[in-house]
Amino acid sequence: xxxxxxxxxxxxxxxxxxxxxxxxxxxxxxxxxxxxxxxxxxxxxxxxxxxxxxxxxxxxxxxxxxxxxxxxxxxxxxxxxxxxxxxxxxxxxxxxxxxxxxxxxxxxxxxxxxxxxxxxxxxxxxxxxxxxxxxxxxxxxxxxxxxxxxxxxxxxxxxxxxxxxxxxxxxxxxxxxxxxxxxxxxxxxxxxxxxxxxxxxxxxxxxxxxxxxxxxxxxxxxxxxxxxxxxxxxxxxxxxxxxxxxxxxxxxxxxxxxxxxxxxxxxxxxxxxxxxxxxxxxxxxxxxxxxxxxxxxxxxxxxxxxxxxxxxxxxxxxxxxxxxxxxxxxxxxxxxxxxxxxxxxxxxxxxxxxxxx
Numbered sequence: 321x322x323x324x325x326x327x328x329x330x331x332x333x334x335x336x337x338x339x340x341x342x343x344x345x346x347x348x349x350x351x352x353x354x355x356x357x358x359x360x361x362x363x364x365x366x367x368x369x370x371x372x373x374x375x376x377x378x379x380x381x382x383x384x385x386x387x388x389x390x391x392x393x394x395x396x397x398x399x400x401x402x403x404x405x406x407x408x409x410x411x412x413x414x415x416x417x418x419x420x421x422x423x424x425x426x427x428x429x430x431x432x433x434x435x436x437x438x439x440x441x442x443x444x445x446x447x448x449x450x451x452x453x454x455x456x457x458x459x460x461x462x463x464x465x466x467x468x469x470x471x472x473x474x475x476x477x478x479x480x481x482x483x484x485x486x487x488x489x490x491x492x493x494x495x496x497x498x499x500x501x502x503x504x505x506x507x508x509x510x511x512x513x514x515x516x517x518x519x520x521x522x523x524x525x526x527x528x529x530x531x532x533x534x535x536x537x538x539x540x541x542x543x544x545x546x547x548x549x550x551x552x553x554x555x556x557x558x559x560x561x562x563x564x565x566x567x568x569x570x571x572x573x574x575x576x577x578x579x580x581x582x583x584x585x586x587x588x589x590x591x592x593x594x595x596x597x598x599x600x601x602x603x604x605x606x607x608x609x610x611x612x613x614x615x616x617x618x619x620x621x622x623x624x625x626x627x628x629x630x631x632x633x634x635x636x637x638x639x640x641x642x643x644x645x646x647x648x649x650x651x652x653x654x655x656x657x658x659x660x661x662x663x664x665x666x667x668x669x670x671x672x673x674x675x676x677x
Contacts, residue, residue, distance in 0.1 A: 335647050337640060339404065339669045345651045346662045347406040350398040351414050353385040353659055354421065361387040365437065378433060380426040386659040389445035389498065395421065396452040397663040400670075402461045415463050422456065424470035431473040438481055443504025446478050450511030453478075458514055475511075479520045482508055486527035494556075496548030496606070501531065502556040503609075509562055528563045532556050536575040540586040549605030549664075551586060554613040561620035570624030573617070577631055586610070587638035589645035598656040605664050607646035612668035614639045619674065643668050 336342075360375045360383065376383035382391035398414050406414070430449075434440060441449075453471040456464055492501035505524050512520040538553040557576055561569050580586065590603040618632040618639070643665070650661035 335644050337643055337647075337669065337672060339666070339673060342647070342651075342665070342669070343401055343404055343406055344410070346397065346666060347401045347410045347414065349651055349658055349662045350394050350401060351410065351417065353394040354391065354398055354414075354417055356384055356386075356659075359386060359655075360384070363388065363440070379430060381421050381423075381430050384421075386655065389441055389448055390660040392445060392452055393448040393660065393663040396448060396455055397666055399452065399455045399459060399461075399464055400666060402464060403455075403459055415461070418464060419467065422467045422470060427470040427474050431477045434474070434477050434481065438484070442481070442485060442499075443501060443508070444498035446481060447504040447507035447511075449474060450478050450515075451507045454511035454514035475515060475517065478508070479512070479517055482520065483523050486523060492531040494552045496543065496545060496550040496552050496555075497602070500550050500552060500555055502528075502552070502559040503550050506555070506559040506562055509559070525563050528559055532560055533572075537578045538576050540577075540580055540584060543586055544590065544603075544606060547599035547602045549602040549609060551606065551610050551613065553586065554610055554617065557617050558613040561617050566620070566624040569620055570628075573621055573624075574631065580631070580634065582634060582637075587614075587634065587642075589641055592649075595649065595652070595654050595657065601649065601654065601657045601661075604646040604649040604657060605661055607642040608650075608661065608664040608668050611639045611643035611646070612664070612671040614642065615668070615671040619671075639668075639672065643672065 357376060362375050362378075364371075364373075364375075364378055374383075379388055379391075382388050382395070385391040385394045395418065398418060402411060402414055402418075405411075434446075453468075453475050456471060457468040459465045459468075486505075489501075493499045494501070505528055509521060509524040509528075512518075512524065535556065538556070540551075540553050543551055543553060553576075557573060560572055560576075564572060589607050592600050592603050594600050614635040618635040621632040621635075622629055646661065646668075647665055649657040650665045652658060
């Protein structure tokens, strides 16, 4: 059976979708990733023939897990797993690595790099770094929360970068990959709220309303392209459910999802024919990200209107199928998958269990 045709949820061969069933495996994957320096896809813009610094010199905190942004969100996964609970040996090893990587000195270097290269990793890497900063600052694990002061210069730089970006852009980016504006804004918004950055919260809210507030009848049938790991439509709706009050979100969502019907491709698992193709394996992430977004949107719709649940039921009904489809690849043998997928899987599982912490 292919990943595009997972066993029906609830059948004996279907995967267990609970976090507890995957935490130890994900912890092992996260530990492997945050300690693996090569291969590394550096996206540094070389300034001249003498600009030959190794990734670990440019990015002492995030020079692992294949590339910078993946390193950031696998560090986030590691912190989430410590809070959730993993075996003692893994806990000790992960904690030691996080303390070494996320030192005040290393984070100051990362903040300086972002300040000097203001378009680097916009907005995807920024978003995950804001999410990591928020997670560290709110962690129930004392050893992790002790690292929070080192993130202050990072968050300050990120607030400036995001503000300048949205103030200077007339239009959002709607691609289903790293450049997607809605996904980036959502993670920034959540992090800013957690960190008490009220000005940034207001900035993101204004940008979301300006860029997406009038959208309706989103053409979900046009999705997906062959290397998406985000649904542009679901990412946008996920952002708007976090921005709009319930009384506004319900009508907005019903207009936005007007073209969606049962059986549409947006609600069905995708097909990956070559699991060694680094772009095709993005589609595993598409299933996982759709699962998380669909569940959060469904929850918001029920909060907006407890009587009209048709759209919420449709999204909920798809979420488990999508989650099951992408799970196996997140702990497989192919590094193009395992260097990042588990973070999206964990996020979707948290949404499934309505987990706040």
